Amino acid sequence: MGIYTALCANLLFPMHERLKHHDTVAVRRELERTQWLSREQVRALQLSHLHGFLGDAARQVPYYRELFRSLDFDPASVTSVADLARLPLLTKDVIRREFERLKADSDEPVKLFSTTGSTGDPLRFNIGNTRVSHDVAAKWRATRWWDVDIGDRELVIWSSAIELSAQDRVRRARDWLMRSRLMPSASLKPADMDRYLDEIRAFRPTMLFGYPSSMTLIAQHAEKRRVRMDDLGIKVAFCTAERLYPHQADTLKRVFGCPVANGYGGRDSGFIAHECRQGGLHITAEDLIVEIVDERGQPVPAGEPGEVVVTHLYSGGFPFIRYKNGDVAVLDDAQCACGRGLPLLKEVRGRTNDVLIAQDGTMVHDVAFAMVLRDMPGVNAFKIIQESLSHCRLQLVTDERFQGAASEARIRGAFAARLGANVQTDIEYLAAIEPERTGKYRYVVSKVSQIQAGVPAATN
Ligand SMILES: [Zn+2]
Incomplete structure (x- = not known):
């Protein structure tokens, strides 16, 4: 580490965080200790954090006070992280509807955040100082892995x-x-x-x-x-x-x-997971409980894809309990070679509509198309928009190596093989692919109904 980096990491950034009333340095030190705990110890730590967190929500947050009462749910009765499945999912619609009642009656300073989803519908929520400290510290820890x-x-x-x-x-x-x-x-x-x-x-x-x-x-x-x-x-x-x-x-x-290190998280969900040098996508398990659930909101076993549901254990000022963020991912029950006891995600597949649906109802993974287009000379960028079960639009940015009709025929053949022989694929040539309103790029957008698709549907 150079002198300037040492100055920043040990003095300037800690001072900056203290001025903002964030305990980031202390949290990072603790996270750098707990990452080496065994998986059982990490689970025990999660459970003890969960107890306190749910108890606070019951005492301080009107929405949860009433929800727990109506379900006859006593936070003290929770004996395992799996007990969370007794609670309903927190959807974006619930957050929009219950915004006022999701605020805790506490004096922790909070800031209002908003994210813009791919639908353009903003989601507003509060984030307290404690949560910011934990999210920044988790990112800092993962940075230092590299x-x-x-x-x-x-x-x-x-x-x-x-x-x-x-x-x-x-x-x-x-x-x-x-x-x-x-x-x-x-x-x-x-x-x-x-x-x-x-x-x-x-x-x-x-x-x-x-x-x-x-x-x-x-x-x-x-x-x-x-x-x-x-x-x-x-x-x-x-x-x-x-x-x-x-x-x-x-x-x-x-x-x-x-090397390339993948990270996964967001303003709304927190710093969910980050890749280590051995390739393990480690969940920030001290701060977050990540469940992968089916269409009924029930956890699925490791290795099976499902919707991502996050409980942020330091979101007390505006609790995120079983928050469904709209992504699909897969848990991994393997132990990472790096020795950290933090559990792993096998794969993050992104948004639930990043899959295409073949005419026979099969879900076709977007990577299948990415592979075809990646290996084709002259294709610099692409976007696939599935308008209906029988109609796809493919936007392409190409250069002189693209072989016109011959390349088009190969693409149409590959699409027909995966989506069905009668699917019409229109190819449009653009100078550049425009990002979504959020500024992100999406390669696959399927407008085919998620329910029709058999993709896990929303459970409120
Ligand atoms: Zn690892």
Whole structure:
């Protein structure tokens, strides 16, 4: 660790956090101890946190006080994390409807946050200082798994409009101190790409952090221009906010000459999981209980896909208990080679409608299409929109290597093989794929009804 990084990690950032009344440093130290506990010890720790958390919710939060009473649910009777399944799921609709009654009668300072979902419907909720400390500390811990720290030169490749508007003067000053630079990549226009490459080369980041789609676009452009990016001393590329596809990870590793670490979480759910050097996607189990559930809200065994449901044990000011965030993931019951007792996710599949439905009702994993298009010369970006069971639109960004009619025929053949012989695939050529309103890119959007699809439906 360089002197400046040490100064940031040990003095400046801790001071910044203390000024904001966050116990982040103490929480991170504790998390760095508990990550080495055995799985049984981690479970025991979760249970003891859960007891206190549910007890506080019953005492301080009108919505939960009444819910527990109506279900005859006594937090003191909880003897295992599995008892959570006795409670209903907290959906976004419930949060919108019960916003006022979800606030705790406590004096902990809270801030109002809002996220914009893919439907464009904002979700508003409060986050207390305790929760912020835990989420920041969990991210900090995971950063240090990769031999980098706060204060190392960080390039943030971010396209969310919300994040950018928060770039006020204080934030800019902090980022400058912590050597974190933001590269707004909202549109990533081809004309700006050369400038991005120059900026990255001049900045020489130690780590990259951002959307895998945006980072991959930059990496592909570097390759096309034959600009080297693997000689800058980049130690790791942290991917977040979107599903990370294998072909993106391959491109990033090759171009930036560094390992790729996947992270999973959000403002609403908290810092859910992060990859370690051995490839384990570890759940922040000291702070969060992650359940993977079926369409009835009941937990499914490890290895089976289901909807992600999160209980954030430090969200006391505005409790998230069995919050359904709209993603699909798979738990893993293996033990990671790194020795950490934190449980693992096998896979994060992203949003529930990131699957296509074949005419015979089969769910077709989006990776199946990503593989076909990835291996096709001249395809630089794509987006598949399933309009109906019989109609798909494929948006493509291609270059001169794309072989026109021959490539189109191969694509149509691959789509028909997976979706059904009678499915019509329209191919549209674009200069660039536009991100969603949230600033994120989605490669697969299925408008076919989720219920018809047999995808786990909403349970309220
Ligand atoms: Zn591990």
